[in-house]
Amino acid sequence: xxxxxxxxxxxxxITRRFHSKIAYVVGMAEVAVGTGAQLGRLCxxxxxxxxxFWCPFTFVAALxxxxxxxxxxxxxxxxxxxx
Numbered sequence: 001x002x003x004x005x006x007x008x009x010x011x012x013x014i015t016r017r018f019h020s021k022i023a024y025v026v027g028m029a030e031v032a033v034g035t036g037a038q039l040g041r042l043c044x045x046x047x048x049x050x051x052x053f054w055c056p057f058t059f060v061a062a063l064x065x066x067x068x069x070x071x072x073x074x075x076x077x078x079x080x081x082x083x
Contacts, residue, residue, distance in 0.1 A: 010029055018025045047056040 044056045
């Protein structure tokens with residue numbers, strides 16, 4: 001169920017932001033999701049072996065905080081909505 005919500009939100013955000021390159025951007029988003037799904041398990045296993053149960057979760061939490069701070073650094077530009 002979560003995947004369906006993610007795909008709907010992702011596709012609507014992409015179509016609103018990238019008008020001229022929708023197919024390319026949706027394709028790149030799918031590549032990123034697939035690559036993350038494969039490499040995430042591998043990296044999580046290495047972190048678990050290196051630091052125990054808490055290590056993968058702490059690492060991902062730190063990455064999410066850094067991504068949030070980076071996202072705050074850029075202004076929010078909205079494309080004009082035409083009906």
